[in-house]
Amino acid sequence: MNRHLFIFGFGFSSEAIASRVLEDGWFVTGTTRSKEKAERILRKGVTPVLFGGEADDETLDEELEEASHVLVSIAPDGDGDPVLRSCRDKLMALKDLKWIGYLSTVGVYGDHDGAWVDEDTEPKPVSRRSVERVAAEKAWRAFAAEKGVPLAIFRLSGIYGPGRNTFKKAMAGETRRLVKKDQVFNRIHREDIGKAVRLAMSKKADGIFNITDNEPAPPQDVVAFAHELAGTPPPPEQDFATAKLTPMARSFYGENKRVSNAKSKEILGMEYDWPDYRTSLKRMWKEGSWKG
Secondary structure: OOEEEEEOOOOOHHHHHHHHHOOOOOOEEEEEEEEEHHHHHHHHOOEEOOOOOOOOHHHHHHHOOOOOEEEEOOOOOOOOOOHHHHHHHHHHHHEEEEEOEEEEEEEHHOOOOOOEEOOOOOOOOOOOOHHHHHHHHHHHHHHHHOOOOOOOEEOEEEEEEEOOOOOOHOOOOOOEEEOOOOOEEOOEEHHHHHHHHHHHHOOOOOOEEEOOHHHHHHHHHHHHHHHHHHHOOOOOEEOOOOOOOHHHHHHHOOOOEOOOOOHHHHOOOOOOOOOOHHHHHHHHHHHHHOOO
16 A cells, blocks of 8 residues: 655654654655755655745656655745645646645634634634635645545644743743733644644544644743743743734734634544643653753
């Protein structure tokens, strides 16, 4: 049986996904924009392909032709989805394609004033990037329906993991404790993303799945707990209303919701290894995996 995963956009989350399926004996190809990153990908046991939004690499054609599963981890670029724009015909022509996965974001839900949302909640994106994500999801659903293959859309919360977490910021003196009344965020460790995608691939899962932790929590609590574990003093609390922030940083706080992961547990059989920020931070600190 052909087991070849082709990943468009080999980045932080994709690395965890590739690691999981490589353990199962899969062949994995991943795209990148730079030759320097291609060398790093190769050291991970993944075949690198250069792809910058234009399907002009002969190696891409050769690798893609062998794909049984395709995962898209490239964001829309303002002109739609770059993979569909440049590779639609190539994907439609694939003879052995059995499944497509698309990494999206819980940002598509928009602001719900702290209320719970699930996969049946109608998206009402606020930011331009989330509006583009909704459009990309629709485009991929249309493509998958035409191609006649299952499509799993993974809506991810704020991603963290080795080298990208609150400890790293704390050690660099870059943490802030911004306080906005009743504000909460969900989070997801990249290893749980890898686990969820692996399960979805094995089941040829179709549909939308929120991949997120169990406990939406105030961001200032996460910062304080990380500093407590590290034995360093946390920064003073700052009122969000008067804090100096970039427009993008401020926009994140404009969306307040609690994201349910119940469907991923029921349909995929997902058991989260990093279920909440306390468990995750304790484990990362003990293992030293926060360092990357």
